[in-house]
Amino acid sequence: MLNPFLSMKAIDKSFGNVNALKNAEFELKKGEVHALLGVNGAGKSTLMKVLSGVYEQDVGEILLEGERIRIRSPKVAKDFGIYCVYQEVDTAIVAELSVAENILLDKIVAGSNMFISKKKLNREARNALKQLQVVNISVEIPAFMLSLAEKQLVLIARALVSSAKVIIFDEPTAPLSLNESTKLFSVIKKLKATGVGCIFISHRLPEVFEICDRMTVMAEGTLVGTYNTSETNQEEIVEAMLGTSYSKDFPARKHVLGNTLLRVKNISRGEKVRDISFQVSEGEIVGIVGLVGAGKTELAKTLFGYSPYTEGSMEILGNTLKIKHPKDAIKAGLVLIPEERRKEGLFVQESLRTNASFPNLQNFSRLLFMDKKKEKSFAKEIIERLQIKTSSTETPLVYLSGGNQQKVAIGKWTSLDSSLYLFDEPTKGVDIGAKTDIYRMIREFAEKGKGCLYFSSEIHEVLGISDRILVMYDGHIVKELSRKEATQERILLYASGGKEE
Missing domain, CATH: 3.40.50.300 (P-loop containing nucleotide triphosphate hydrolases)
Structure with a gap:
């Protein structure tokens, strides 16, 4: 040779x-x-x-x-x-x-x-x-x-x-x-x-x-x-x-699904979101998995109103809504934990207390003034419930680890009691310990009847956390798999544009 x-x-x-x-x-x-x-x-x-x-x-x-x-x-x-x-x-x-x-x-x-x-x-x-x-x-x-x-x-x-x-x-x-x-x-x-x-x-x-x-x-x-x-x-x-070198054990969970919470019908926006339809029930975790460039983030942002869809429709609990802006989504009970938490999900130079109260300022204000005591109490509750490693509610987020920042990015929405949570690559740049805490939080949301959409390119995570899995490729949902049907091999095959013989 x-x-x-x-x-x-x-x-x-x-x-x-x-x-x-x-x-x-x-x-x-x-x-x-x-x-x-x-x-x-x-x-x-x-x-x-x-x-x-x-x-x-x-x-x-x-x-x-x-x-x-x-x-x-x-x-x-x-x-x-x-x-x-x-x-x-x-x-x-x-x-x-x-x-x-x-x-x-x-x-x-x-x-x-x-x-x-x-x-x-x-x-x-x-x-x-x-x-x-x-x-x-x-x-x-x-x-x-x-x-x-x-x-x-x-x-x-x-x-x-x-x-x-x-x-x-x-x-x-x-x-x-x-x-x-x-x-x-x-x-x-x-x-x-x-x-x-x-x-x-x-x-x-x-x-x-x-x-x-x-x-x-x-x-x-x-x-x-x-x-x-x-x-x-x-x-x-x-x-x-x-290979066979990586396996992640997620504890099995018993759950009962409620009513259809979200129904998406044939929505499209540009090349990355094309004719997408699916539904999410109360208490259900639906994984949306795809490789780099598949359109996962674009779909998450479209659902949340960052870049509104140009075709199709969305229903929440049977009511047709037009989500044109994130404020419309929040009002309808949808919240997004974005992939780029430092750029889009948090004010990293501000304190944990400020970040925690920001999504629901009305709840923490009296007339024109912020109720700092109420803000601080809620921030302490998040720290204790989500096991955030910090000594003070006044710590600027820039000094927290990536995992603890992500916990704040998730926890800040809990004051709204939203019905549907969109998680876009929620464990990106997060250590193993923080990942376990995030999985636990998502399952707790589902057990309370919330709907969860888990967008990720990490196949083993989607397999472990999801009740049902939708595979994206080139802006389309190309396959739906139940938890029993799904394997890493099948997901990767469809996510890569392949088809089973």
Whole structure:
């Protein structure tokens, strides 16, 4: 067998006491499209950040074209011809510069000439886009006028003009429509034909099988295996991704469902929420599970009125409502604990007392003045009931751990006695102890007859906490599973766009 074009051998990377990579391996052939797969936290992104110079490995070696190299920064990676096209393209695009200036940006920064001919700049940029068979993008317009898909093409063209040998595509189709994804695959095939090695990170298995020659699966920071696409299938890859190393025991619960609390009929908003229908009963926990980009967060925000639906309808206890704004949702008895708690769920610079009373200011005020004694009493009640680790109700939330902040984000809504709770990735960035407390809180809500929607990409959590599970893929609910029917394998298969034979 010929030596691989790129090889990463026995890579270790630790952050404090956390081993993110343990003896990780990856190789890439010249002119190959090679998928890097794994569930959240498998180590994919860390390994690629080592390759692209964001992190430096603690142990191990990287060989490019048979030569051992050391990548100490993103600039060094680019000098070796290793480029990354991120899902968040706007982080790499300079919005006010022209398309041509963005394409030639690395050359401009590295160049010693103070004067660069605009005519030459535009010509080189057009030639780069021409290689990708892109002729409908003007190189003279500012980059902020481009669509996300067009910005991706600009980043690929930037890599081409710098003679890229390896391009890492990190979830490149997550922000794209189906048509835009098809065009991107056409571009990747052209890159492959010119000998560029492409590393493709995606949660969407159908597109992985469509575009990739081989796939490497990682779990818990290490290599599980490398597979030829033509010799494997989705079920085998799903099994490799999940393994048997993780299991989470949730205590079984006996529950009786009440009346239908929420009924959603054919609601749509943009590309991420498309013709969705489901219902939630009183006392029921319904899990909505999907991978990155499936539309879970967008659905949660649509239900809560952040971005109102454009089609369809919602009923609460049989009454049809039009939720146009979060205040409409709160009035109707819906509350949202958002994924980005520090940005959208809390005032982190303010005290626990202030945060706890904010959703229901009327309850804590007399005429024009806040009743601080009543505020403090409620904050103390939350601290005791939710076991929040703090010495005072006046502690600014910025000084609390992520888990304790999340408990405040949930607990603050309890003064409203709402009927339906929407939890969007409620255990994101939370330690094991706090996770257990959050699971307990959610089950307590259900036992009191509340309806709970649990949005998460963590399949094992959804399996453990939910009475019923809805699987999302590409803005649709593609499968409903009872607790008895659901397994990690089945959920991951549907969440990746697959179907059971």
